[in-house]
Amino acid sequence: MITRAGWGLAAASVLVYAVGAPLGYAQAAVLALTGVAAVGAGALWTLRGVRLEVRREVTPVKVARGEPAVAILHVRNTGRWRHAGLLARDVCRGTTVTVEVPALARHTARTVSYRLPTRRRGETPVGPLLLDRVDPFGLARRSVAYGRPDMLLVRPRTVVLAPLRSGRQRHLDGLTSRSAPSGASSFKGLREYVIGDDLRHVHWRSTARTGTLMVKELTDVNLPDTVTILDTRPSSYEGDDEFELAVDVAASAACAVTRDRFPVRVLTGMGELVHAKGGPGEDEEVLDRLALVEREAAAEPPLHALRRAGSGGALVLVSGTFAALPDAAAVRRRFDQVLFVRVGDPTDGGPPRAAGVNVIEVADLEELAAAWPG
Template identity: 40%
Template structure:
């Protein structure tokens, strides 16, 4: 609860009038002082009334690509039974405030407001809670309360269509590694027949032995597995334009494009951040949500000046071998850190490095290291489709 400047002035006047009136026996001044004190008391009681409001929000849709339209529908209902609500309300949408008219909202009735959610930038836009300000008729006291929960709108990076997808690698018995564009089917196990299984997969010899139909389970042992590594260190994206690292935004869009292309081809794909997020927001349901929420962070320095998070990420990639195709996306500030990335060539047969926002071409370094320099994600998509050999 806050007393306005008018309320402070009237309260001071009440104290002065009462003091002077009683001290010097001026009943008129004392009466004025009592009237001022009563007005302030009435204002406190009037503003302290808490209206019973219920707030519902519906995001349409709650997940969009950057630049696509999104809207929020806000429904406010007066759940009280005695009096209408005349309030000043504002809904918080990201960093802006949206006015919500609540004039003569009768008991049992509701009002609906629909407004656009800004999607110009990638990120998670929190919408809400509704802030309702209650004022007395004289404008002496103002009391603000919050109603409803905050609802996030996920603004994903833009996706640029990619026609090309990496190929997998299958090892032959003689030790050679062959390119396998669509994987290979290998027997894995037997299980009981269920309605809908193809009869050509029935293993008749085993079925005759056990007395019931058994079918073969096959797995794709050499299906291409793609690992997308996004460099989210501050040092990798040093340049800012209006507070935004455009090279990092382009890297996020490139990561989303590779993920979408892999999902389209039913290929296993995973997303890894160089510097893991410490406070990932609730409600993340997939890699696109992670890309919407990811922010630049300090990777941490060791005594020798190397990035601690980069070394940790490279060690994990080397030890776990999460796939056979590694896509490393970074900015101009990490061009000197590509040596440890190139050292993963032995663990990952296909290795692609995307550098965004560099003023000049990046040297390939180790033999066979494929580096794609691009100003933005659209240029990266064009270069990606031009890769002839993974």
């Protein structure tokens, strides 16, 4: 296809001929013919077949917002002729990344890499990859698509926080180990025996009464149980940056719990997003789910989500407006600790107070780490 430069040269050539020929300037015809011939030669240059093997890798496939992600392009010339003037173009969420591929002699390969944009959180399709063959003067271009789009998942940024302490009963030794559920020591109930259970926990009276081997189910009364609620109403935020920070805060609060293998529920104005029960690797699931969260016009106020949050443990409510603070104050008696985090520039006079609610304002994740009460 003819590029803008090619069309411009062709139009200029016609204009020179149209103006100069009636006045008897022979040079005008020569210039016009030369320009049109150059455009034609460029088109013929790009029509020549190109035999290439092209493979692209995206690494890593999951990355925190703002962190580097790289595409690695492997190009091999399997044809009989040397190829030069190759440009690779990748489209990544509306942004076109262009990289020049060095000249390829016959049966040789080249590897080039380029950064991918990661400023926006979410699923980011990379591609399809277009390889352009351009003539030396940039008058014509031929584009060929290679492969399928790859998927890059841009997840929220997080900062390391301590889990909020909760539980009305306390062990003198504090929190249990990272495998707290299996090291539990407080009676919760009875259940049927499962292969692998400790026989020391068999409840013989119930076994004799039911005829089924029953064991005591134990749990740690000081086990941190956290509910994190993210306000996803569009009216709660002044812009995209504030909402992205709110997602980062919610992710940091939730991962502070899951990284120590304690349970956490993450809710938004659209319902429950994820319920991590304390298993290994659940922080990855939390980040994957929060990577896809968007503001929704149909999102409910935080109070509606709080009604479904149950009671006990710690509550973290993240919003971009103090208008949601009364929702947290209304349920403070249902939780052992309530934290309200308002994201955005600090307000004049400092944050308002609410009985039984710890209120903090943060403009970035560094401020969150400094103000975190854990």
